[in-house]
Amino acid sequence: MSGSGKGKGLGKAKGQGKAKGQGKAKGKPKPKTAAVAAKKKATGAKKRVPRAPAVATMSIVPPPMPSAAALVEEPFDAAREVHDTQFYLNRWGRVGLRDRAGLHDDFGYDPVWDRRVSPLLNLIYDRYFRVSVEGSEHLPLDGRCLLVANHSGQPPWDGLMLRMAVNRETQRARDLRWLVEDFIVHFPYLGTLATRLGAVRACQENAERLLARGDVLAVFPEGIKGVGKLFKDRYRLQRFGRGGFVKLAIRTRTPIVPVAIVGAEEMNPLLFRIEGASKVLGIPFFPITPGFPLLGPAGLLPAPTKWKISFGEPIDFTSYGLDALDDDVIIGRLSERVRSTIQSMLDRSVAERKSVFFG
Amino acid sequence: MNDAISRPSRSQLESKPTRPRVIAFTGAASFLGTNLIGLMQEDERISRIVAIDTEPPPTAGSKTRLYQVDLTQPTAEARLGEILQAERADTLVHLAFLPSPTTATAWAHELESVGTMHALIAAKQARIKKLVLWSQTLLYGAHASNPNFLTEDHPLRATAREPFFGDKIAAESETLKFAQKNPSTQVTILRTAPILGPTVSNFLTRYLARRLVPTLMGFDPLVQFLHEIDAITAFMVAIHRNVAGTFNIVSDGVLPLSTVIRLAGRIAIPVPQPLAEAITRIAWPLQLADAPAGFIRYLRYLFVADGDRARDVLGFVPAYTSRDAVLDFTSAQRLRDVQLLQEASR
Structure with a gap:
């Protein structure tokens, strides 16, 4: 019955x-x-x-x-x-x-919410950081692509600004996803916010899945070392992990576009980092910036530096077969090649610049 | 509804013209067991259904033979073996798992971990040709290091200290060992995402049936569900198709927890995690909470599984998205809210 x-x-x-x-x-x-x-x-x-x-x-x-x-x-x-x-x-x-459609993609990006906050983001992009873009012709019109960029900021803004730059400068307003460190994804509120705007937790599985969809994916191989760069080390690229992004590019046969972001590394100068507090607070280090512990959370607001994002010529690793994946020497060399490309782009941009705040 | 269920099982599946099959269900009176027996009753490829549980399933019909066996008893093993041999069952669908956590952990251990051992020994005795086991994607565990989509190759990392997970993980590993030792038996393990729908009842539906739904302050993980009809379909596909292996059975699409709660017409109450854990530790033994403290991390980290292998290898295609599952649950829950519909069955 x-x-x-x-x-x-x-x-x-x-x-x-x-x-x-x-x-x-x-x-x-x-x-x-x-x-x-x-x-x-x-x-x-x-x-x-x-x-x-x-x-x-x-x-x-x-x-x-x-x-x-x-x-x-x-x-x-x-x-x-x-x-x-x-x-x-x-x-x-x-x-x-009301402010959310519930139309999320598989990685939690919420297009409606993005559209809702975009006026504010546009204001930050246009008026606050006054981002200028160079070399956008190197971005592919369609198909997958891996952007590799320098990383900085307390907390980092470069992923979001890069996303907006790619969205504006490509003809079909391409949608960029960027990989972020674990501690940001799992940070209260900030993680939810970042996920809704298109950030994805950095790991091989996620990266492969995104590239398999044909997305433009941005990675910051410096990772936490980049975020924890002291002010005196600005625009000096840190070690590029273990070359995971090179393996990713070879395995998925994806072209790499090197990206140099200038301006971001001065927006919130890191004077010291205290590493002991990491376990308790769930962050890799406790930052000391000119404003931070002094002014409270307001001290984390970035300074209005002038940003310049340059896209370099694509680097093609498709000639390397899958057997190169096991060869640490080749992987290390290719990783170093990308790193030096970005470093030279950074050096040139910094040298061309006359003022940190006015470009 | 008939369409949704019979489509994959009739047209797409290779059904060899073998002799009519005899299918045994342990946990026959569970939600999945009841519904599967109801469908098998009308399936002409099945000659006999052997329903094994402590109580009869309400859908039992003329084809069904009922046996009252309590898997927690030490004699269950021999009795189960006798029944399977006497009925000449070729397929055993092992569903005797609790859909919700319980405070009776010792009994749950006997039923799930030891009960599975009994069932496996009986299956070996009776030379069962095919074994289908119900497992859950909850067993992957919610961890900070999870990728956005877990494949079947990821280890089951749910905390074994929580008996609900520990017993099920033990049951699954026993089954995998059994599969290695008995290559003549085809073992299919279906790991379902949390099942949601108009008639199913488990800890999740009770959680979402609350007016005020507690969540963790500052966290909004992506969650994934499986519509109950898809869950039943997946078992039908697994029973009729000769594919061995472990499969994630999930609906398409993910939703943030906050959206789920809003779609269900509920109000989220964000609670700081330490407070939530302290409250749950007190409330769970008093049966005031829906789940013990070990479940709280599922409100913080994601445990979304990837259903591609089930689609490609098993041939299971979900008909509903996670969102559909939430909406279907909500439309039935509304009627329950105003007492126009009786409480759902188990």
Whole structure:
């Protein structure tokens, strides 16, 4: 008895889902942008109605919008009303889903949330760091690509700015993902924030998966050593790990584009690092910057340095076979080749620059 | 619903015209057992169903033979062997695992770890041709060093101190040893993502059924579910297809935990981790929490599994996404909230 009842329940649930799906397809042919524009126009006139379409079109759950009023008037439709997704979205979910569509990609990037914070990010990119870009013609139009860059910052901003630079300078507004250290991914709030904006935890599996999708992927082989670079060592590249990125490029047959980011290494000069506190706080070292422990969290705000991001000519390792992966000498040499390329790009950019703050 | 389940099992699968099969289920009255027996009842390729549990599954029909065996008893091994031999069962689907953690850890150990040993010995005695074992992706453990997608080759690193994980990991390793020693038996292990849907009931559905859902302050991991229909489908595919190995059975797509809670129409209460652990340590023995403290790290780190091997090798294609699973669960939960639907079965 209960078996058949269960079957029915399942069938019903799915049938409803389907019906709703069709309802969405037919009832809401408007593209999302139009709906959003309409919402903006109507904001003054009616306060309750305009929000619903925005939520509804973004979420997969379709909007039986006009029926909401009708449902309330029919006293015997309580069950149907309660069973309706919009009922709950209106009541509790709408507040929460207002700024988030729940449309995430596999790595947690949230395009809607990104679009929402982009005015602020654009302001930082255009007005605060005044990023200028050189050599964007070296970025491929499509297909996978590995960007290798220098790393710095307390906390680092270079991944995010690089992402915006790639997005703006490529013709099809390519979407960059960058690999970040574990301690950032698992840092409270910061990790969630970074993940939503396109950061991915650095490990071979993730990198291979992203490249297999055909993404543009940025790596910072200096890793924590780069973040922990003292001010006196600025623009001197640290050791490039164990050449994991070279192996990655050879294994996935991906071209490497060297990237030099100038300006980032002065935005928050690291004077000292205290390494003893690492275990307790979950960070690799405790930074001492001109502002940091002194001014509290506000001391971590970066100085408005002028940034310049230069993309170099692609380096192709596809001539190396898979047997090169086991040869540490070759891997070390190729890693060093990329490192020296970036170092020379950095040196040139720094020499050309007249002022840290005005470029 | 019938479509979703019969599609992969009928058309895509190579079904050799062999003699009708006899399938035995341990844990037959569990959620998966009940639903699978209901489907097998209508499957003409199956001549007999042997349902083994402490209580009869409600879907048992004319083809089903019921046997009352308690796997926690020391005599279970011999009795199970006799039953399998007498019924000439060719396939054993071992589902006798608890879907939710319990405070009765000694009993759970007897059922899961020792019970699996009993079942394996009985399977060896009866020369079972095919063994399907239920496992879970929870056993990978939530760790800071997990990649975003765990493949079947990753070790099971859930903390063995938590009996819920320890017993299941032990059961799986026993089964793998069995598979090595008995190459004539085809062993398929299905590691399902947390199962969610309109009728299933486990610690996850109870967690999401709370009005106020506790989460960890500052953390919002990506989570992944498996729709209950897909879970049942996966077992159907595994039973009918001759593929040995371990497979992650997961739905497509991941969602941040915060989005899941909002989609379910609940309110998240962020709690600092030390406080959450302290509260859970007190609340779990009092049965006020849904899970012991060992589960808290699952609210912090991700344990998302990669279902590509199941898709390519086993031929299991999920029909629902993780999001669909959450929405289907939510639509049923709403009816339960206003008492228009009775409490879900196990």
